[in-house]
Amino acid sequence: MTQLANPSRTAAAPPQTTALVQYSRAFAGLFLRDLFVLRRELFPFVIRVCMNPLLFLFVFTYVIPHMNGGAAMNPTAAMAGNAFSTVLLPGLMAVAIMFSGIAAVALPLAQEFGVTREIDDRVMCPLPVAAVAIEKICFSALQSMVAAAIVYPLAYYVPAVHPTTHVGNWPFLLVVVVLASLTAGALGLTIGTTVKPQQIGLIFGVVVIPITFLGCVYYPWAALTHIRWLQVGVLVNPIVYMSEGLRAAITPSLPHMPPALILTMLTVALCLLTWLGIRGFLRRVIG
């Protein structure tokens, strides 16, 4: 290290480059930093992803079916035949995707805006501030996809009766997962920039739990047909399209929305939430 003790002015200066190269390098740098930090927190990440679906599956698809008259106590069992697990598989994947968006963007942002103001350091990167927000969405999407991939085997192997899966159209599945993951990131960004940092604890009760329970996670959308107002009402919930999309892609034997509608609505939700999220982000970081 001693040969470095003198500040050497001859060391390579950052190369003069075009704006686009400059932006993409900064973007890559930000992404790398997030990956690096995530790698260090891999264990908590996996626990966080697994715990909710694991317990849910264990109780509803393993414990209850093993009870005397368990099937009768399980309200949705009748509708899905014996395989409530088939309903749950795409639903739990959707929850994992959505929840990663909250945990990867909304919670850290609340902290960075509130207590530590660390976000300043990344806002000063040589790329447009909106791109910093987009990087957050993209990185969160990556986490969401990993989470979905972790939940799939859980939701397949834990239930006493394995779900019936059939992927007929791989590109459709991929598009749904990517769109759903980006939408989840955008949702996280919107929440993280709208909610006051002090109130971030409330979002679980006020946002996350309602949109999960009313997100066609534990039942297909078509099953709501006898509660018309609810069936129409839940259409504003982006989680509905995530679960229905995964249902259409992985468990098409169950009733699901038409794929074209799902893709359209996911795209609409993505654009809207990204716009809201970026607007909120800019308002927070630029005085």
Place this chain on the structure above:
Amino acid sequence: MIVEIKGLQKVYEGKQRVVAVDGIDLNVAEGELYGLLGPNGAGKTTTISICTTRALPTAGQVKIAGVDVVASPAIARRGIGVVPQYNTLDRSCTIFENIHFHCLYFGFSRAEATHRTHQLLAQFHLTERADAYPSQLSGGLAQRVQIARAIAHRPKVLFLDEPSAGLDPQSRIAMWEAVRALREEGITVVLTTHYMEEADELCDRVAIIDHGRILVEDTPAALKASIGAEKVYSLDLHRREEVATLVETLGKVAGISAAETTDKGVRIFAHSADGLLAEIVQAANPYGLRDLTITETSLETVFIRLTGRDLRE
């Protein structure tokens, strides 16, 4: 001019309309160490935030190294290094990683970034703490890391907002050393402070700002010379009813360049002359002289002369 500020204005609309910056014009030459000196709420941080693309001006223009910070903020940031008023180190990364990632953000290759990081750690005497996390550092060390990180991408201008706020005297001197060393590297430094000693010690030129306006701007020596006095006598008087007469009498005394009333008594700007103290005491005694303090003229005096207030009020 590496920093050009023209007619800068910033108004915070809200329940209470606050004019934080009220028409600032400023030019900083390359290689200069420039100080913005002003009391709390003068608009220093707001000015720095606009220069560093963190806030949008209501009116006016700022160019850093010829790049307009409002029109092309992302390009301008390449030439800007910032150490804000609060600690913005990345809490999830070590000191090494903080600097390393900063280099990557600015387009360094991994090898270049590693090399630059080691060099900066050595330059700022941080090598032993390279693997520590920001939360484990003292205020002085954290400040040094922030400076090292801010200059990692070799900016043309470094902005330091209140670099010595909250530092103990020893760390403050270490920070001054570090800032002086930057000038040797050819980096232009703009810093804000409300410690007049700091502005005096460190800066080539100083702008004194108050209520969002620049009151004066010059070298510290010239500013102090503008007072036309070497000493300031502050008299604390018991009977203040007829102080005006005292001010008048004192104004005529040889060696006294000015006298003015304050809420405690009288303030006298004077040259160092033998026997002056005795003369002042004698003149002030009938007014119930309670206390007398003598200070050398400093930038603080300049501020008091211009505003009638203390920097710390």
